[in-house]
Amino acid sequence: MPSRHIRLDLPASTVPERVRVAFARLRSELSIPDDFPPEVLDEAASSVHRDEHAGTRLDLRDLPFVTIDPPGSKDLDQAVHLSRSDDGGYVVDYAIADVGRVVVPGGAVDTEAHLRGVTFYAPDGRTPLHPPVLSEDGASLLPGVDRAAAAWRVVLDDRGEIVDVAVRRALVRSRAQLTYTEVQDALDAGTADENLVLLREVGALREARERDRGGVSIDVPEQNVTLHEDGTYSIELRSVLPAEGWNAQVSLLTGIAAASLMRAGEIGILRTLPASDPRDVERLRRTALAVGIDWPVEVPYAELLSTLDSKVPQDAAFLNEATSLFRGAGYLAFTGPVPEGSEHAAIAAEYSHVTAPLRRLVDRYTTEICLALSAGEGAAGVPSWVTDAFADLPKTMARSGQRASSFERAGVDIVEAALLTGRVGETFRGVVVDVDGKDPRKGVVVVDDPAVRGTLTSGSHDLPLGEPVAVELTEVSIESRKIRFSYGG
Known part of the structure; x- marks a missing residue:
C-alpha cells in the first residue's frame, strides 16, 4: 500500500x-x-x-x-x-x-x-x-x-x-x-x-x-x-x-x-x-475532523476515500493519514x-x-x-x-x-x-487524534497548516480527544526528528 x-x-x-x-x-x-x-x-x-x-x-x-x-x-x-x-x-x-x-x-x-x-x-x-x-x-x-x-x-x-x-x-x-x-x-x-x-x-x-x-x-x-x-x-x-x-x-x-x-x-x-484495526479507523475519523472533512458515521472508510480528491489540500492531508489504516x-x-x-x-x-x-x-x-x-x-x-x-x-x-x-x-x-524550525512559541490550530492509554495528558495532534503531526502534552488537563485545539510549538529538532506541542486547556 x-x-x-x-x-x-x-x-x-x-x-x-x-x-x-x-x-x-x-x-x-x-x-x-x-x-x-x-x-x-x-x-x-x-x-x-x-x-x-x-x-x-x-x-x-x-x-x-x-x-x-x-x-x-x-x-x-x-x-x-x-x-x-x-x-x-x-x-x-x-x-x-x-x-x-x-x-x-x-x-x-x-x-x-x-x-x-x-x-x-x-x-x-x-x-x-x-x-x-x-x-x-x-x-x-x-x-x-x-x-x-x-x-x-x-x-x-x-x-x-x-x-x-x-x-x-x-x-x-x-x-x-x-x-x-x-x-x-x-x-x-x-x-x-x-x-x-x-x-x-x-x-x-x-x-x-x-x-x-x-x-x-x-x-x-x-x-x-x-x-x-x-x-x-x-x-x-x-x-x-x-x-x-x-x-x-x-x-x-x-x-x-x-x-x-x-x-x-x-x-x-x-x-x-x-x-x-477499529482503533486506527477511529483515529482516522478524528483526523477527518482535524482537516474539516465530513465523514458520516454510517459511511465505511473505503466509500469515503473514493470520494476524495488529492488536489484539495484538506483531502490530501487526510489521504496521507489514511495510510495508517x-x-x-x-x-x-x-x-x-x-x-x-x-x-x-x-x-x-x-x-x-x-x-x-x-x-x-x-x-x-x-x-x-x-x-x-x-x-x-x-x-x-x-x-x-x-x-x-x-x-x-x-x-x-x-x-x-x-x-x-x-x-x-x-x-x-x-x-x-x-x-x-524557527517557529517555536507559535500557536497552531489542530485536533487531538490520539491519547496515551496510560497517561491522558499525552497524545498526538495533527495541525492544519502545515498539515503535520506532533506529540502533544498537557501540564494539568486530560487531552480532549477528537476536539479542535490551539497548541503551542515547544520543541523542534531536525537531529532527533521531533516535533512537540503543548496544550494549556
Missing part, C-alpha cells in the same frame, strides 16, 4: 546542512548502504547480456508497448499495451522486466539483493535494489531497445473481469517512455492513441470492480518542499492524476491474476494484509492448498507482487513461479532456487519492508521538523 512521500524539490546547494547531516545519520542508523561492493558491480557488469532463455523467447517486438512512469525514471519495470477483443472485452499485454535473466542465483548480485530486499526511498534520493548497470540500463525496459521480459496477457470481459491469464518469456521493445502528465494531457486533449484511451477505459472498469469487492486505493499526493525567494521553505502538494490510478489498476490486475495462477497451481507467495502487511509462501489469511484486505482479493522486480526482491521469485505454472509445468517446474527460499524469503521481505517504512517515515519527520 502507498505511504507518505516528501520530495526535496531543491538544488542540492540549498538543502540546509543540518538536513543533509540528518539524512546521512539516518542512513547510518538503519544501515542503508551508500554503494554496492566491488564484487557486486563486477558481476552485474558481466551479466548484462546473460540470457539462458534467449532461444525460446516469444517475439513480441511488434506490439507497441509503452512505459508510464514519473519523469526522469530509469528503472522501468513495466510496459503496457491494451487492445479490444473480438467479443467486446479487452486484452491487456503487460511486459515485466525479466530480472531473473541477469541475476545468478546465489551470486554476488543475488546475495546483495537479499540484504537490501527493496529499493529505499527518501526525500533526497533513493538507494536501488540492484546496481544501476542492471536496474537503469541492461534490465530496464527503456524505449527503442530489445529487452527480455515476462509478458503477461490478461483477457477481460466487457466489465473488466478476468477471463484468462497467461505469462510467457518474451522479447519486447518499448516504443516510448511516457510520464503520467503526458498521458493525462493527451487524454484530456483528445489526442491520445488507442492504447492510452483503453488504459483509461480499462482502468476505470477495474476501479469499479475494486469498489464492488470492497477494496480501496489511496491517492497519496507527493509533498514537494520548495524554496521561496525570502529563504523560507514550504510544502506544496502534487496531486495524483487519474492516469496514475488507471496505470496502477493494470499492476493490481496483474497481481490478482498471478494469485489466481498460484491458487490453482497450489504453490506461490502471496502479499497479505489483515483488516484495519494498512498495518501488518506480510508475505505468505505456500505449497499445497492456500492457507487461511491469504487475502489482502485493502485490495479485497488474493494478490501477489509480480510487477516490480527491479525494485522488490520477491517479484523475481513470484515471476518464476507464474512462468512455470502458466507453461503447464506445475509445481515441479518451479526452479529449486525459488522453492529453497520459501522458508526465509517472507522474513527477508518483512524485515526490508519494515526498514523501508522506517526510513521513509523518518525522512518525512526530518523534513517536517526543518519546515517548523
Whole structure:
C-alpha cells in the first residue's frame, strides 16, 4: 500500500546542512548502504547480456508497448499495451522486466539483493535494489531497445473481469517512455492513441470492480518542499492524476491474476494484509475532523476515500493519514492448498507482487513461479532456487519492508521538523487524534497548516480527544526528528 512521500524539490546547494547531516545519520542508523561492493558491480557488469532463455523467447517486438512512469525514471519495470477483443472485452499485454535473466542465483548480485530486499526511498534520493548497470540500463525496459521480459496477457470481459491469464518469456521493445502528465494531457486533449484511451477505459472498469469487492486505493499526493525567494521553505502538494490510478489498476490486475495462477497451481507467495484495526479507523475519523472533512458515521472508510480528491489540500492531508489504516502487511509462501489469511484486505482479493522486480526482491521469485505454472509445468517446474527460499524469503521481505517504512517515515519527520524550525512559541490550530492509554495528558495532534503531526502534552488537563485545539510549538529538532506541542486547556 502507498505511504507518505516528501520530495526535496531543491538544488542540492540549498538543502540546509543540518538536513543533509540528518539524512546521512539516518542512513547510518538503519544501515542503508551508500554503494554496492566491488564484487557486486563486477558481476552485474558481466551479466548484462546473460540470457539462458534467449532461444525460446516469444517475439513480441511488434506490439507497441509503452512505459508510464514519473519523469526522469530509469528503472522501468513495466510496459503496457491494451487492445479490444473480438467479443467486446479487452486484452491487456503487460511486459515485466525479466530480472531473473541477469541475476545468478546465489551470486554476488543475488546475495546483495537479499540484504537490501527493496529499493529505499527518501526525500533526497533513493538507494536501488540492484546496481544501476542492471536496474537503469541492461534490465530496464527503456524505449527503442530489445529487452527480455515476462509478458503477461490478461483477457477481460466487457466489465473488466478476468477471463484468462497467461505469462510467457518474451522479447519486447518499448516504443516510448511516457510520464503520467503526458498521458493525462493527451487524454484530456483528445489526442491520445488507442492504447492510452483503453488504459483509461480499462482502468476505470477495474476501479469499479475494486469498489464492488470492497477494496480501496489511496491517492497519496507527493509533498514537494520548495524554496521561496525570502529563504523560507514550504510544502506544496502534487496531486495524483487519474492516469496514475488507471496505470496502477493494470499492476493490481496483474497481481490478482498471478494469485489466481498460484491458487490453482497450489504453490506461490502471496502479499497479505489483515483488516484495519477499529482503533486506527477511529483515529482516522478524528483526523477527518482535524482537516474539516465530513465523514458520516454510517459511511465505511473505503466509500469515503473514493470520494476524495488529492488536489484539495484538506483531502490530501487526510489521504496521507489514511495510510495508517494498512498495518501488518506480510508475505505468505505456500505449497499445497492456500492457507487461511491469504487475502489482502485493502485490495479485497488474493494478490501477489509480480510487477516490480527491479525494485522488490520477491517479484523475481513470484515471476518464476507464474512462468512455470502458466507453461503447464506445475509445481515441479518451479526452479529449486525459488522453492529453497520459501522458508526465509517472507522474513527477508518483512524485515526490508519494515526498514523501508522506517526510513521513509523518518525522512518525512526530518523534513517536517526543518519546515517548523524557527517557529517555536507559535500557536497552531489542530485536533487531538490520539491519547496515551496510560497517561491522558499525552497524545498526538495533527495541525492544519502545515498539515503535520506532533506529540502533544498537557501540564494539568486530560487531552480532549477528537476536539479542535490551539497548541503551542515547544520543541523542534531536525537531529532527533521531533516535533512537540503543548496544550494549556
